[in-house]
Amino acid sequence: GAVVSQHPSRVICKSGTSVKIECRSLDFQATTMFWYRQFPKQSLMLMATSNEGSKATYEQGVEKDKFLINHASLTLSTLTVTSAHPEDSSFYICSARDLVANYGYTFGSGTRLTVV
Amino acid sequence: DAKTTQPPSMDCAEGRAANLPCNHSTISGNEYVYWYRQIHSQGPQYIIHGLKNNETNEMASLIITEDRKSSTLILPHATLRDTAVYYCIVTGGGNKLTFGTGTQLKVEL
Numbered sequence: 001g002a003v004v005s006q007h008p009s010r011v012i013c014k015s016g017t018s019v020k021i022e023c024r025s026l027d028f029q030a031t032t033m034f035w036y037r038q039f040p041k042q043s044l045m046l047m048a049t050s051n052e053g054s055k056a057t058y059e060q061g062v063e064k065d066k067f068l069i070n071h072a073s074l075t076l077s078t079l080t081v082t083s084a085h086p087e088d089s090s091f092y093i094c095s096a097r098d099l100v101a102n103y104g105y106t107f108g109s110g111t112r113l114t115v116v
Numbered sequence: 117d118a119k120t121t122q123p124p125s126m127d128c129a130e131g132r133a134a135n136l137p138c139n140h141s142t143i144s145g146n147e148y149v150y151w152y153r154q155i156h157s158q159g160p161q162y163i164i165h166g167l168k169n170n171e172t173n174e175m176a177s178l179i180i181t182e183d184r185k186s187s188t189l190i191l192p193h194a195t196l197r198d199t200a201v202y203y204c205i206v207t208g209g210g211n212k213l214t215f216g217t218g219t220q221l222k223v224e225l
Contacts, residue, residue: 006159034212043203044160044215093159095213104150105213107159 002028002098006108013084013115021079021111023094029074030096034105035067038091050077084115120204125220128198134191136219138204141185147208149180151189153200154218160203163189194223 003026013019023033031052036044048069049057056069068080077096081088093110121139128134140149148167152160164171164178166187171178177190191198203218 001162004159036215043217044154046212046214049212091157095160104152104162104165106162107152110157110159112157 002096002106004094004096004106004108006094006111008111009109010112011114013113015085015115016083018080018082019084019113021081021092021094021113023077023079023096023108025075025096025098025106028096028098028100030077030098031074032097033071033077034095035069035077035079036093036095038093038110044093047079052077081113084113086115089113089115120206120216122202122204122216122219124217125222127222127224128191128194130195130223130225131193134194134198134221134223136189136191136202136204136221137186138189139186140204140206143184143206144208147206149178149184149187150205150207150213151176151178152203152205152213152215153198153221154203155200160215161200163202194221196223196225199223 005024005026007022033050035047037047038044046059047062050069050071052071058064071077091110094108095105097105148165150165151163154160164176166178180187201218201220203215205213
């Protein structure tokens with residue numbers, strides 16, 4: 001089945017710094033990828049839809065200048081959390097879908113971000 | 117996308133079938149029913165999806181009512197490793213997935 005790789009799995013950064021998270025579709029091409037955030041004991045919340053070769057579409061309430069998304073190729077999307085603060089500490093998860101195989105949406109293993 | 121309603125939690129004895137219900141009374145004709153599960157601190161795992169016919173794969177079976185307003189995910193022989201939060205999601209093909217609160221399934225000895 002389709003595989004989505006997410007890196008890093010865990011990251012600790014200092015307040016005010018930026019952190020980049022990578023999401024790769026390993027065995028399929030994805031023109032669209034999705035970025036979610038999950039706080040403890042809560043469900044996944046969609047942050048944005050990443051579109052290859054064009055601007056990302058952000059959900060209401062998500063700051064596009066803080067959460068920079070780049071989808072430069074058909075297999076890679078990146079999420080950069082800029083000027084991170086402790087309240088940005090969360091579990092970030094990406095997702096993509098193999099439209100050719102008509103498989104379900106595949107999720108990465110997630111990135112645990114801790115801002116200190 | 118149509119909204120779904122799931123019980124917040126369910127218990128199941130190991131080896132028994134786990135039947136997880138989902139209501140999606142506002143589903144439209146082109147929307148699929150997807151099921152995912154999330155084990156603690158991992159990304160969601162795809163289980164199964166369907167449009168109107170019942171579906172079965174190596175993990176589970178999906179039973180969709182004739183009016184498509186509800187569905188049931190069946191894990192035929194639950195094991196301890198099936199303990200997870202199960203999400204029922206309804207969406208049009210190619211659209212984003214919007215997660216509800218899901219059902220916490222606890223499989224016990």
